[in-house]
Amino acid sequence: MKLSAIRPIALLLARELAITALLILGVSFVVFIIIYLSPGDPFGTLLKGQTTLPNAPENIRGALGTPPAWYAQYLSWLVNMVQGDFGTSTRTGLPVLNEVIRVGINTLYLTIGSMMVTLLIAVPVALFAARRGQTPVNWVLTMLAYVLSALPVFWLGYIAIYISMHHFGLFPLAFASSAQKWSWLYFMFPVLVLGLSNGTTSEVVRFLREEMSRVFSEDYIRTARAKGASIWKHSFKEGFLIPITEIIASKIPFILGGAVVVEQVFNWPGMGRMAWQAAQDRDFPLIMGITLLAAVFVRMGSLLQRFVHILVNPRASKE
Numbered sequence: 001m002k003l004s005a006i007r008p009i010a011l012l013l014a015r016e017l018a019i020t021a022l023l024i025l026g027v028s029f030v031v032f033i034i035i036y037l038s039p040g041d042p043f044g045t046l047l048k049g050q051t052t053l054p055n056a057p058e059n060i061r062g063a064l065g066t067p068p069a070w071y072a073q074y075l076s077w078l079v080n081m082v083q084g085d086f087g088t089s090t091r092t093g094l095p096v097l098n099e100v101i102r103v104g105i106n107t108l109y110l111t112i113g114s115m116m117v118t119l120l121i122a123v124p125v126a127l128f129a130a131r132r133g134q135t136p137v138n139w140v141l142t143m144l145a146y147v148l149s150a151l152p153v154f155w156l157g158y159i160a161i162y163i164s165m166h167h168f169g170l171f172p173l174a175f176a177s178s179a180q181k182w183s184w185l186y187f188m189f190p191v192l193v194l195g196l197s198n199g200t201t202s203e204v205v206r207f208l209r210e211e212m213s214r215v216f217s218e219d220y221i222r223t224a225r226a227k228g229a230s231i232w233k234h235s236f237k238e239g240f241l242i243p244i245t246e247i248i249a250s251k252i253p254f255i256l257g258g259a260v261v262v263e264q265v266f267n268w269p270g271m272g273r274m275a276w277q278a279a280q281d282r283d284f285p286l287i288m289g290i291t292l293l294a295a296v297f298v299r300m301g302s303l304l305q306r307f308v309h310i311l312v313n314p315r316a317s318k319e
Contacts (some may be wrong), residue, residue, distance in 0.1 A: 001245050016306065020299050027295045028081070028288065029074065033282050034167045038308060043250070058142025077288070086292075087285035091278070099274070104293050107270035108191060109198040110230065110262065111255050111297075115248060122204035129205070130212035149202035153258045157265035160189055190266040198258040200251040208240070215239030237312045249305035252298050309315045 073146040077087065086096040125145055129138045215221060225231050260272030267273070271290050310311045 014137045031291045032074050087288045089286045091281045091283045096285050098291050101290040103271050103274045113191035114194035118201050122201045126205045126208035129209045146202040148196050149199050151197040151260045153197045157193045190262050190268050194262045198255050212239045213244040245305040245308045248303040252301040
């Protein structure tokens with residue numbers, strides 16, 4: 001590849017990395033301010049019921065060398081974070097980075113699996129609607145997608161648990177023992193619930209249907225149809241690949257929000273459940289680590305969408 005072709009892509013990559021760094025910096029600062037202004041003290045929560053001394057939290061804070069000023073605390077945390085030290089959990093005493101990576105992998109499994117379920121439902125409906133137009137079958141399928149998107153995640157989760165317990169004798173808690181019968185079903189229940197009711201099914205159907213319909217009306221598609229060529233092959237990049245990556249990247253925050261509820265309902269050991277527990281315990285270092293990892297997940301989706309767009313249209317890197 002010529003240097004003239006590599007240079008725009010390298011500049012684009014450098015710009016995206018710089019934006020990512022600024023995003024993480026901004027998110028960390030905002031979350032730190034919110035945590036600092038929120039009521040409660042992590043050391044006070046940790047010592048609750050263990051001592052009656054009123055100045056015990058201040059003594060521990062001084063022993064750990066925690067600066068009194070908020071800006072000094074943030075700068076100290078930021079310097080350590082750049083060096084790979086995200087602090088130590090005040091509840092477990094374990095490194096935050098290791099804890100966040102452990103649960104982040106589980107959340108990644110849940111979100112990717114749920115998105116696959118959503119696409120398996122939404123993509124065929126959207127393609128059928130774009131190809132066939134407004135038909136009674138298309139109307140029924142579209143309405144079904146909208147109904148699924150309107151179902152509350154927690155409600156569908158409890159309904160799934162109720163049906164599995166009372167009709168099949170199963171209690172679908174996530175990560176059950178592999179030696180237990182139907183253990184794979186325990187793993188799939190949370191994925192299916194989040195995939196059906198994460199609120200993105202109707203958005204994928206509507207957006208992909210409109211984009212495919214627009215592409216099908218383009219002149220080059222009409223020419224391909226007149227020549228007897230496959231219109232799906234000619235419309236795949238512009239009508240399917242780019243729109244689907246755009247809608248996935250824009251819906252990652254909503255899926256992560258739904259994952260918090262699903263992890264609570266099904267006892268899934270992920271970021272959402274840990275964040276909830278960390279908020280209850282005022283485990284501020286852990287909250288900071290989870291928030292940054294969530295921001296990285298969202299940014300990765302945006303970068304993936306940008307990469308696919310440039311891969312399909314290399315001239316976009318020069319714009």
